[in-house]
Amino acid sequence: MVDLHLDGVSKRYDGTAALAGVDLDVADGEFFTLVGPSGCGKTTTLRTVAGFEDPTEGTVRFGDREMTGVPPEDRDAGVVFQSYALFPHMTVAENVAYGLRFRDPPGDATADERVAELLELVDLPGTGDRDPEELSGGQQQRVALARALAPGPEVLLLDEPMSALDARLRERLRRQVKAIQSELGITTVYVTHDQAEALAVSDRVAVMHDGRVEQVGPPEDVYRRPERRFVAEFVGENNVFAGRVTGRDAAGTTVDVHGCSLRIPPVDASRDDRVTFCVRPAALDPDEVSNRLAASVTTAEFLGEAVRVHADWNGRELVVRLPDAPDGERVTVGFDPDAVHVVGTDG
Amino acid sequence: MVAIGFVAMFGRRGVANDLLGALGLDPLDVMGTLGVVVVAHAFYNAPLVTRVTVAAWESVDARAVETARSLGASRRRAFVDVVVPQLLPAVLTGALLAFVFTFMTFPIVLALGGLELATVEVWVYALLRNLNYEEAAALAALETLLSLGLTYAYLRYEAAQAAGSRGANPPPREPLVPSLRALLTPVRLGVFAYAAVAVVVFVGPVLSMVWTSVAGPDGLTLAYYEFLVRRQVEGTAVQVKPWPAVRNSLLFAVGTLAVALPMGVAVAVLTTREFRGRAVVGAVAMGPIAVSGIVTGVGLLLGPVFGVPLGGGYRLQVTGTTAVVAAHAVAAYPFVTRSVAPQLGRLDPAMVESARALGASRVRALVDVELPLVAAGVVAGAAFAVAISVGEFDSTVILAEGSRSYTMPVAVERYRGRRLGPATAMGTVLLVVTSVSFVVIDRIGGRFEDG
Numbered sequence: 001m002v003d004l005h006l007d008g009v010s011k012r013y014d015g016t017a018a019l020a021g022v023d024l025d026v027a028d029g030e031f032f033t034l035v036g037p038s039g040c041g042k043t044t045t046l047r048t049v050a051g052f053e054d055p056t057e058g059t060v061r062f063g064d065r066e067m068t069g070v071p072p073e074d075r076d077a078g079v080v081f082q083s084y085a086l087f088p089h090m091t092v093a094e095n096v097a098y099g100l101r102f103r104d105p106p107g108d109a110t111a112d113e114r115v116a117e118l119l120e121l122v123d124l125p126g127t128g129d130r131d132p133e134e135l136s137g138g139q140q141q142r143v144a145l146a147r148a149l150a151p152g153p154e155v156l157l158l159d160e161p162m163s164a165l166d167a168r169l170r171e172r173l174r175r176q177v178k179a180i181q182s183e184l185g186i187t188t189v190y191v192t193h194d195q196a197e198a199l200a201v202s203d204r205v206a207v208m209h210d211g212r213v214e215q216v217g218p219p220e221d222v223y224r225r226p227e228r229r230f231v232a233e234f235v236g237e238n239n240v241f242a243g244r245v246t247g248r249d250a251a252g253t254t255v256d257v258h259g260c261s262l263r264i265p266p267v268d269a270s271r272d273d274r275v276t277f278c279v280r281p282a283a284l285d286p287d288e289v290s291n292r293l294a295a296s297v298t299t300a301e302f303l304g305e306a307v308r309v310h311a312d313w314n315g316r317e318l319v320v321r322l323p324d325a326p327d328g329e330r331v332t333v334g335f336d337p338d339a340v341h342v343v344g345t346d347g
Numbered sequence: 348m349v350a351i352g353f354v355a356m357f358g359r360r361g362v363a364n365d366l367l368g369a370l371g372l373d374p375l376d377v378m379g380t381l382g383v384v385v386v387a388h389a390f391y392n393a394p395l396v397t398r399v400t401v402a403a404w405e406s407v408d409a410r411a412v413e414t415a416r417s418l419g420a421s422r423r424r425a426f427v428d429v430v431v432p433q434l435l436p437a438v439l440t441g442a443l444l445a446f447v448f449t450f451m452t453f454p455i456v457l458a459l460g461g462l463e464l465a466t467v468e469v470w471v472y473a474l475l476r477n478l479n480y481e482e483a484a485a486l487a488a489l490e491t492l493l494s495l496g497l498t499y500a501y502l503r504y505e506a507a508q509a510a511g512s513r514g515a516n517p518p519p520r521e522p523l524v525p526s527l528r529a530l531l532t533p534v535r536l537g538v539f540a541y542a543a544v545a546v547v548v549f550v551g552p553v554l555s556m557v558w559t560s561v562a563g564p565d566g567l568t569l570a571y572y573e574f575l576v577r578r579q580v581e582g583t584a585v586q587v588k589p590w591p592a593v594r595n596s597l598l599f600a601v602g603t604l605a606v607a608l609p610m611g612v613a614v615a616v617l618t619t620r621e622f623r624g625r626a627v628v629g630a631v632a633m634g635p636i637a638v639s640g641i642v643t644g645v646g647l648l649l650g651p652v653f654g655v656p657l658g659g660g661y662r663l664q665v666t667g668t669t670a671v672v673a674a675h676a677v678a679a680y681p682f683v684t685r686s687v688a689p690q691l692g693r694l695d696p697a698m699v700e701s702a703r704a705l706g707a708s709r710v711r712a713l714v715d716v717e718l719p720l721v722a723a724g725v726v727a728g729a730a731f732a733v734a735i736s737v738g739e740f741d742s743t744v745i746l747a748e749g750s751r752s753y754t755m756p757v758a759v760e761r762y763r764g765r766r767l768g769p770a771t772a773m774g775t776v777l778l779v780v781t782s783v784s785f786v787v788i789d790r791i792g793g794r795f796e797d798g
Binding site for chain 2: 052073074077078082083085088089099101102144147157
């Protein structure tokens with residue numbers, strides 16, 4: 001097992017930058033997730049680690065081994081793709097054993113023992129003689145995982161492995177992957193566009209946007225304390241406000257947003273500085289007396305445990321979570337200044 | 348296999364072209380008219396246009412048509428507004444290819460037209476026979492330039508098509524014969540009329556050749572085959588014997604296979620990968636399709652066969668078998684590439700990447716993963732290569748001139764000077780040998796596919 005480092009990795013295709021200076025450090029045994037919208041560079045980053053892409057600039061290291069220019073077959077990285085990519089002309093067992101043609105199984109197990117062990121690990125014992133296409137999507141993806149793990153790689157790279165599966169199966173499989181990863185203690189980089197999935201399984205998350213890393217941290221940090229507007233809006237639902245400071249005192253700061261004075265906690269900013277802050281939908285409360293916002297309802301969606309209301313407030317959209325659907329076309333909510341997270345200020 | 352047999356029989360360099368030459372398209376005595384030359388070419392090129400158009404049609408998204416219909420377009424209108432614009436480039440491409448092939452045509456014109464209707468190809472051949480090498484070479488170069496330009500245009504178009512045809516949802520096909528009554532609609536009548544003419548033009552020559560070979564003046568006879576056997580036994584050294592022709596053909600076919608198969612697969616692998624200058628490599632690799640057999644023959648004859656001075660008193664000289672195999676391999680490998688590349692292109696790139704991440708080198712991944720999955724394409728490519736080698740006439744006739752390396756089609760042509768009978772008998776032998784080769788390739792390929 002090994003730690004993993006990317007230093008100033010850039011990738012350009014014909015002049016357009018897919019990655020613009022990515023620095024990442026993944027600890028030994030960590031479950032590290034790259035999350036972001038499509039085209040943000042997360043898959044390119046993973047492919048650079050795997051050796052399928054060479055960075056235009058920067059270096060990739062496994063521990064203190066410099067990996068730039070090392071072909072994928074010499075990297076000791078197991079890869080699982082969204083499309084499973086099982087070899088259709090081989091049985092399940094032959095698929096899992098494929099990597100053992102090039103590397104000895106770890107310990108003194110024979111190849112057959114290793115295959116059996118891994119099929120056991122992914123909860124598919126006895127399927128070795130089947131053809132991959134006889135298995136369901138979820139089962140195929142577990143075979144792909146077993147195949148990637150069989151030679152005992154130093155790093156496990158997962159590229160949207162659940163995206164082709166339905167929601168319920170996805171949740172079960174991701175718990176299973178997480179459990180296997182913890183058991184083996186293997187350094188893992190996981191790529192997904194699904195921020196909820198990223199928050200659920202990761203030790204740490206890197207949010208990517210436009211070829212850059214916006215923020216790295218444990219899921220709670222990234223969710224509760226986004227450092228940039230993009231992160232605040234991408235990770236979970238959020239209401240982001242931007243305005244100018246009109247006054248400050250010991251108890252807090254007053255900000256003018258769309259001609260409305262809102263109170264937020266004290267921030268290090270002077271009068272007329274711009275402040276960006278966010279409030280989660282669940283923190284917008286009809287019974288809260290401070291920071292009242294009167295808005296007109298555009299849609300109300302029943303989610304089961306709550307109702308999600310989209311409403312128009314001074315021409316900007318608010319997202320509110322209410323226990324019941326609002327009666328009438330208007331809704332008035334307030335928020336406690338303590339529920340505010342300040343994303344940033346600038347003079 | 349049926350399709351390949353068809354190509355072998357009716358392809359541009361195919362057996363049928365040569366057989367047509369052997370037959371003089373007997374019993375139809377329309378030799379030497381412009382009309383018959385054009386009709387023959389039209390029929391040989393029609394399947395090509397069909398193929399290109401069908402490929403484009405399959406990449407038309409059925410949902411686009413459904414959307415047009417739901418927006419109020421009639422069936423006919425949706426076809427005109429949505430399908431036709433997407434097919435137009437393909438139809439034009441088909442026209443272009445047909446033009447190139449006809450432009451380079453040799454055996455049909457040689458057999459049907461005579462020198463009054465001589466194409467550039469026939470002219471080159473005629474110049475060559477008069478030992479007028481310089482003029483032949485100049486003419487050949489001119490011809491190649493033109494057809495290479497057209498081929499490049501085709502490849503550019505094809506590349507653009509491939510980029511746009513992902514995730515297509517082809518429209519359902521209509522059964523050709525849904526019911527007996529439907530047979531009477533004008534469209535289907537047209538299709539069947541075409542099929543009938545095609546049978547006459549394609550199958551007719553083959554059947555009539557076989558028939559002629561056994562039909563003597565007094566009913567059925569094996570006299571022409573007897574002639575072949577007698578020639579084999581009694582023939583003098585300078586006469587063309589049947590057995591060496593068969594042996595040479597098979598030898599060249601095996602040689603062509605050995606050279607063209609690895610080469611074609613390598614080019615296929617190269618051109619399905621994304622890299623800078625891929626279009627240029629693709630065009631160069633496909634070049635031989637645009638270079639006629641006559642031109643290849645002239646090039647090899649004037650270059651290596653006559654000898655290329657290497658300086659220091661040495662000359663690079665390649666003759667006989669090697670020259671013919673080289674010519675055949677060059678003609679054949681683009682067809683191997685053509686049949687392997689599309690299948691390779693359809694493979695999930697994650698497949699090879701998985702193999703590599705597991706420790707396989709690029710070559711190893713090719714052998715373990717890609718080749719087994721495109722085995723059908725490789726077998727088809729092998730069949731193409733053999734078909735082209737066995738049926739090749741244009742360059743062989745030049746290179747075999749005066750040497751012992753004549754092949755079956757060349758033997759057919761030589762016997763033709765005599766009487767029709769022996770030529771048709773030789774043609775039938777060619778047919779049988781070719782068919783047997785296909786069966787053998789299919790068997791071997793089938794075993795390979797099963798693992």
